[in-house]
Amino acid sequence: MPRAFYARDALAVARALLGRVLECEIGGHVSGRIVEVEAYRGARDPASHAFRGETPRNRVMFGPAGHAYVYFTYGLHHCLNVVCGREGVAAAVLLRALEPLEGLDLAAARRGTDDLRRLMRGPGCVAQALGLTREQNGLDLVSGPLRVLDEPARREGRRVASGPRIGISVGTEHAWRFWLEGHPGVSARGR
C-alpha cells in the first residue's frame, strides 16, 4: 500500500488493514490475510509502548508511517506492528492474526507445527511464521520485502467486530481490537 494509507489515525488503519494480504519475502515467501489487529495510540494511550515518550525500543514508532515496529517480549516472542499516523505521533497497529495463504511449508517449519489453524493465530505466532525478529525492526513496508498488497480488502462478507485489547492492564476501557467476525483465524474468543 502507498504511504498515505498508513499516515492516518491508528483506528482507521486498523480497520482498513482487515482483509488485506501481508506478504513477506525474508528468507522465503510467506503470505497471509489479516484477520485480527489492535490499535495503539501513543501518547494518548497508556497501553502503548510510546506512552512515556521515545526510547531506543519504541524509536521507529516516532518516525514516518508505513514502517515495521517489531519488538521482543516475555523473553521469548516477537510482535509485528505497522507504524501509522503523522511523523512524531507514535501510533501503531499490532497484527494479531493472519489467515495463512502462501508459504505454508516454510511457515509450518518455523512454527514447529503442521496445524494450519495455529500457524498465524496470535501476535507471537504471526512474527514467528514470517521469520521476523528485531533485525526487521524499522523495515519500510511500502517498498520492502515485507508489505501489505495494494489490492482491495477481501472480507468474504464478514463484518468488522471490535472489543477490548488483549493482554494489557491499562486502557482496557477502549474497544481498540478489531477482527473479522466469525473468522476461524482470530486468536481469541468472540470471533
Place this chain on the structure above:
DNA sequence: GTATCGATTAGC
C-alpha cells in the same frame, strides 16, 4: 544497583 512485569504461548 535490584525488583517487577510484560501488546505471549504451549502445555498440563
Place this chain on the structure above:
DNA sequence: CTAATCGATACA
C-alpha cells in the same frame, strides 16, 4: 492454571 525467559522500566 503456570513455566519459560530476558529486556524495559521503576525505584532505592
